Amino acid sequence: MFVRLYADNYRCFSAFTLELSSLSVLLGSNGSGKSTVMELFAKLRDFVTGREKSLDLFPPETLCRWDKRIEQTIEVGLRLEEHGEYIYRLRIRHEAKERALNKVVEETLTLNGKPLFEGNDKEIRLHNDLQSGNPVGMQADWHVSGISRVYERNDNQKLIAFRKSFENMLVLQLNPGLVSAVATAKQLVEIPRPDCSDFAGWLRHISAADVIVRQQAEQSLAQGSLPGFRAFQATHSGDTDILECFFESKPKPLKFRLDELSSGQIALIILEVAMAASAERGGVLLLDEPSNFLGLQEIQPLLVRLQDAALEGRFQVVLTVHHPIAVDLLAASYGLWLEREPTGPSRAYRVQMAESTTDENSAMRVSDLVARGWVSALGISRTVVAQETGSATAAQ
Amino acid sequence: MPRTCNIVLVCEGWQDSAFARGFLRMAGNLKILDRTNPRGSGCGHDWVRTQFVEEVANLTRFSEGRGVLGLLDEDGQRASERENEVADVLRKRNLGSCSATEGRCLLVPTRNLETWLYWLKSHQVGSVVSIDETTDFKRQPPAGVARIDNRDCRPAGEFLHTLDHTRLPEGCPSMLRRGLAQLRDFVNAVRR
Numbered sequence: 001m002f003v004r005l006y007a008d009n010y011r012c013f014s015a016f017t018l019e020l021s022s023l024s025v026l027l028g029s030n031g032s033g034k035s036t037v038m039e040l041f042a043k044l045r046d047f048v049t050g051r052e053k054s055l056d057l058f059p060p061e062t063l064c065r066w067d068k069r070i071e072q073t074i075e076v077g078l079r080l081e082e083h084g085e086y087i088y089r090l091r092i093r094h095e096a097k098e099r100a101l102n103k104v105v106e107e108t109l110t111l112n113g114k115p116l117f118e119g120n121d122k123e124i125r126l127h128n129d130l131q132s133g134n135p136v137g138m139q140a141d142w143h144v145s146g147i148s149r150v151y152e153r154n155d156n157q158k159l160i161a162f163r164k165s166f167e168n169m170l171v172l173q174l175n176p177g178l179v180s181a182v183a184t185a186k187q188l189v190e191i192p193r194p195d196c197s198d199f200a201g202w203l204r205h206i207s208a209a210d211v212i213v214r215q216q217a218e219q220s221l222a223q224g225s226l227p228g229f230r231a232f233q234a235t236h237s238g239d240t241d242i243l244e245c246f247f248e249s250k251p252k253p254l255k256f257r258l259d260e261l262s263s264g265q266i267a268l269i270i271l272e273v274a275m276a277a278s279a280e281r282g283g284v285l286l287l288d289e290p291s292n293f294l295g296l297q298e299i300q301p302l303l304v305r306l307q308d309a310a311l312e313g314r315f316q317v318v319l320t321v322h323h324p325i326a327v328d329l330l331a332a333s334y335g336l337w338l339e340r341e342p343t344g345p346s347r348a349y350r351v352q353m354a355e356s357t358t359d360e361n362s363a364m365r366v367s368d369l370v371a372r373g374w375v376s377a378l379g380i381s382r383t384v385v386a387q388e389t390g391s392a393t394a395a396q
Numbered sequence: 397m398p399r400t401c402n403i404v405l406v407c408e409g410w411q412d413s414a415f416a417r418g419f420l421r422m423a424g425n426l427k428i429l430d431r432t433n434p435r436g437s438g439c440g441h442d443w444v445r446t447q448f449v450e451e452v453a454n455l456t457r458f459s460e461g462r463g464v465l466g467l468l469d470e471d472g473q474r475a476s477e478r479e480n481e482v483a484d485v486l487r488k489r490n491l492g493s494c495s496a497t498e499g500r501c502l503l504v505p506t507r508n509l510e511t512w513l514y515w516l517k518s519h520q521v522g523s524v525v526s527i528d529e530t531t532d533f534k535r536q537p538p539a540g541v542a543r544i545d546n547r548d549c550r551p552a553g554e555f556l557h558t559l560d561h562t563r564l565p566e567g568c569p570s571m572l573r574r575g576l577a578q579l580r581d582f583v584n585a586v587r588r
Binding site for chain 1 (some may be wrong): 550
């Protein structure tokens with residue numbers, strides 16, 4: 001389970017810390033940094049797993065606009081039951097704000113306080129699982145994660161477990177309008193893009209590599225989350241596959257291309273597959289506004305299932321939400337409020353509902369409080385927020 | 397498949413809700429709206445009492461709803477007192493009585509849901525432990541038994557569905573025996 005994210009000099013994050021649990025629900029106004037959390041996790045995943053380079057993931061535009069420093073620091077805390085507490089630290093130095101050149105000057109991974117991996121811009125030292133003896137040296141690459149370049153061996157399973165936690169991370173910011181039913185033969189999609197425009201390719205990969213995920217998703221959809229749904233089918237057409245969905249109909253089922261379905265139906269399908277994949281891998285699922293595009297009747301069942309999955313330990317869930325149903329259901333127990341002055345740094349606060357403000361006879365819904373901006377009832381002091389934000393900005 | 401919500405579930409917390417949904421899931425094809433008390437939102441008992449009555453009122457006003465299921469821990473206050481508190485409010489508001497056969501079901505675990513969870517889990521894994529209905533197992537699990545966690549709630553509800561309420565083993569908590577009979581009546585009522 002990812003337990004902590006720290007980011008300094010990254011977009012709206014300046015010495016920003018976010019503590020996470022099995023279910024974390026990010027709340028806050030537009031522009032408060034919720035989606036930036038999602039984006040940063042996706043970037044870290046793509047870096048640590050070797051899918052992308054620091055040059056592409058961390059261009060100079062990702063530096064804080066008000067900060068003159070040219071170095072970014074990101075830390076992630078991960079707790080794995082079988083191994084313990086990992087801390088991953090990444091430091092990137094930009095050549096200058098105007099030039100799209102950067103290099104990794106520090107990449108380290110510790111487990112329970114002892115080093116597993118130590119890298120800088122000159123060399124890399126790789127420790128074995130016992131974290132003893134002489135570390136193995138490797139040449140540093142300024143733009144590629146050293147951890148992504150480590151081959152799996154019997155004596156480095158702890159480091160591989162860390163990397164797999166990122167491989168099992170899904171970050172989705174759905175945009176059904178961009179989702180295509182077409183997957184080209186050469187397109188290998190092990191991890192979908194956040195907007196899931198490549199969903200057809202991802203489902204094809206799942207069908208080949210993890211067929212149980214596809215079957216479980218089909219079962220859930222057919223059992224009620226998507227009325228009438230029966231199954232997926234990929235039809236070959238030249239060097240492409242067209243993803244189609246069968247729906248119950250008399251005398252025989254009707255089939256529709258995925259992109260012929262409504263935005264809400266596409267969103268439901270993607271969410272089911274994402275939940276099935278996360279459950280199968282025991283990973284983490286980060287969803288930016290999962291209630292977007294869904295009908296009112298679909299929202300609570302989805303959220304309850306995500307809550308169940310997280311609390312039963314099947315997979316970790318991080319959500320950003322605005323919808324009142326989501327806010328009322330989840331904010332009081334799992335809420336993290338993000339607050340930000342329009343051009344200042346973000347800060348995160350755990351929601352702590354005061355008993356006195358939630359007396360049954362006088363209680364307002366949490367969504368009402370949020371809509372009015374009366375966040376003191378969520379245990380958030382605006383004075384503290386203003387002071388902290390002001391001092392942080394002034395310090396730059 | 398109809399999308400209409402059949403049942404409204406009113407619980408003190410997520411564990412109660414997960415347990416009840418486990419049972420209802422096994423009963424099959426029921427659409428549930430969950431009105432569980434969000435933590436921090438006042439007292440759990442007050443929440444269930446208030447929301448249960450409101451949902452019974454909704455049931456009488458609108459024809460689509462089929463049933464309301466509530467879970468309210470006895471917590472040493474006597475089950476009959478808990479039930480009477482709700483029954484009184486229903487009577488005062490001319491909302492009739494609380495009867496599972498009419499789709500209005502209030503379960504009152506004694507002493508609390510943990511009593512049921514420990515008994516069900518022990519029978520599920522085949523290592524029977526002695527459970528009474530006065531000890532607060534929320535604070536301390538029965539001797540020699542691992543503490544119940546979130547992963548046990550839904551399976552306990554599912555397991556309960558497999559039991560025959562007329563042939564429950566010796567030592568079954570009395571309110572669980574009664575609760576299972578109520579749940580059978582409730583499911584039959586909402587299916588009519």
